[in-house]
Structures are given as C-alpha cells and as structure tokens.
Amino acid sequence: MKATITSIELRGPLQFFALSSEAFSIIRQLKNTDCKSFKKKGYWTKHYTMTLWNNEEELKSFARSGPHLQAMKTSSRIAKEIRTITIDAETLPSWKEAMELLKQANTIQY
Secondary structure (H helix, E strand, C coil): CEEEEEEEEECCHHHHHHHHHHHHHHHHHHHCCCCCEEEEEEECCEEEEEEEECCHHHHHHHHCCHHHHHHHHHHHHCEEEEEEEEEECCCCCCHHHHHHHHHCCEEEEC
C-alpha cells in the first residue's frame, strides 16, 4: 500500500478560508474513492494531511482529477510552501513520524 503525507504552509492566516473551501470539495472527492485511511490536522498557517491507498495507481488517479487537481493548479495563490512524500506503508504513520519524513521531502516554494 502507499501512504501520502503532505504539508501546506499558507501565505498568511487569512488564506485559511480559501484552503477550507478547497478542502471541503477534496474531502467529498476522497469519500468517493477506495482510500483506506485519511487524517488531517492543522493550525494557524501549517496544515497536514495523510492518505493511505491500495496502490500508486489509485493515489495518482485521485491526485490528478477533480477538485484535487484544481487545487494543485491554484495552490500557489494560497501556499508559500508545499511538501509531499509517498511511502510504502500498511498503515498511516504517527504524526511524529510523518513530520520527520516531511523534513526530508521535496519542497515546492512559491
């Protein structure tokens, strides 16, 4: 199975409203997939998600379609940094482990 861990650092606290609007649509999209597990947390300008998938094809199909694809295309308006990593895993890691993995992740800075 594949787990994807993502962090988003917003440009400022007011961008939370735009993030929330996009997240609502993405979560609705996620509920119509075969995603095995989902976690989210966030505060102020840092927000995190984790998803667990049967395989990389399901993960990519979700990421490259619908509201998630649209959010990726417009993410530079609300985020100053996005980090993401995909790992092999049978369950989602703890938040502590996820944070350590993200420190080593690819970064997109706008």
